[in-house]
Amino acid sequence: MKTFLNLGLCLGLCLFALLAGCGPKSTSTDPAADGAPEKPRVALIMKSLANEFFSTMAKGAEQHQAEHSDQYTLVVNGIKDERDLSRQVSLVEEMVASGVDAIVIAPADSKALVPALRRAKQAGIVVINIDNQLDQDILQQEDVVIPFVGPDNLAGAKKVGDHLAKALEGSSNKVAILEGIRTSFNAQQRLLGFQAAMDEAGITIVDSQSAEWEMSKANTIASSMLSEHPDIAAILAANDSMALGAVAAVKTAGRSGEVKIVGFDNITAIQTAIREGKVLATADQHGDQLAVFGIEAALQEIKGEPVSENVETPVDLVTSQTLSTP
Template sequence: MKHVFLLSAILAAGVMVAPTPMNAADTSGPMRFVLIPKTVHPWFDKVNAGAQSAATMLSKATGQQITVEYRAPQSADVSMQNDIIERAIATHPNGILLDPLDEKGNRSTMEEADGQGVGLTVFDSPPPQGMDVTGVGADFCEQGTLAAERLVKLIGEKGEVAIMMGVPTAPNHSIRAQCEQKVFAKYPDIKVVATGIDNDSIETAQKQASAIMQAHPNLAGWVACDAAGPVGVGQAIRESGQIGKVKEVGLDNLNDMIQLIKDGVAESSASSRPEMQGYWAVVAAWQKAAGQKTPKNIDTGIDIITKQSL
């Protein structure tokens, strides 16, 4: 109920009651949005849960039928994601909520959505350059910086470290990696000796982390750039018997990540609140479909998860 009251308060404040443009969607009937993540992944299941919660809230508050369809690529493949976007456009939804794998590679389909009058909102990503699109997510540089600084303190500001890069073309993964590198560069006694690319796959992250630790037996610690990476890294640390020797600071709040913190494999995780990203992406998309202007950015914040906070 508190979400309904919140929406009522927003409406009463006049935030969403500006004159509706002539080309706005008919907001009296059902509205349908399509949510397209990077890939099939438990992190995106959390995003979808938040999106469905927002749809339920908006349906109750407005009396409209608001639905969100979830269409996930089977792997983190740009062409596969673009195909899903194009097929979604062809169904003429009221909006598409997208987590782009590659801003350049996804550009043409994002522009196609705009040209077809299908509103676009991105989540887990900064808004694409030159497009009037709302971006919903955390400050990704801050998230990577927080994780890297925690690792620096854990290893006493010296030693060899590695970074699991996620999907390097993904804007949010790339930003985190760059900001982690900048943190490590400030400390003369810290050296980045390896980077892995897991493409948002826990299994791939585990295999790459195992190989990197075998190649660098003096490795002191790990950070990651996606949600799958730190889970795979943690599994590799556990399997190699290096809990406590190789430190890890993870990202996000997958159940497996939380268990790694509980078990002492990882010290902490910097979480970008996926449920909140899905929730506010739907609210922003609904506003856009109703013909209202939306913010350039909606910052959903960061949680630092530790054994103590759990």
């Protein structure tokens, strides 16, 4: 009998040890228990990576993460073209599902992305808006506050427009504007900046159309503008891709050197065009640092340190005088 009792006791102790061994172990599921807390994951969601401005933005963010690899990990995303809103919304939802700690986003549309970003914030994710500011009325309707980290696009466009106005003194006072996507706040602000500069100088805007940030569409529209208004003295493009489209249109029309062109973004190709005299000026909003500014704000919020609702970043006029020799 004693033998059976001892055997039963041994079996019982073994079973208890086995069950205890199957229980959760904090050391395997909680990195902090090993003195190595898990680094926050930051998702960068941009517009079209086919646009050099955003590929430059991505490289700047990746370089920053490499230099601060002990502080956070980075997930970089972009969409096929500027109008692919549904894909950008899907990217936000995918990042929420993957459990990132923060989303830094350059929205393709100032209104359409707000509901998805509200859901991200409700899931406990830090959200920082860069480049293109979200619509304040929609943010209020959705009862959500999302900090904006980026340049004053109106002021930047005004600087470019003022420089053009000085260059046009004594020539035709008629110009045309190539706008960005009209539902984007940065497109609206750049248009207002261009308009303000032209109004102050007494220069007439004879045509203003949206080329949706795209070079090929800008080429087509600019060609039509030049045909309909042969006395146009300049074209103001709300980004450099559209400015390059205008350069091609001016060349095709046989008016190279006659029609002045300005842009916005300071991509590599536009710097070359400025040096060659094909483009008069552009605005540099420091694309390689813009995402970095947003990432740093996100990391600040993750630490529990509040970020201002509007953090203004630099935007500078770029001309042949300001460009260094390559």
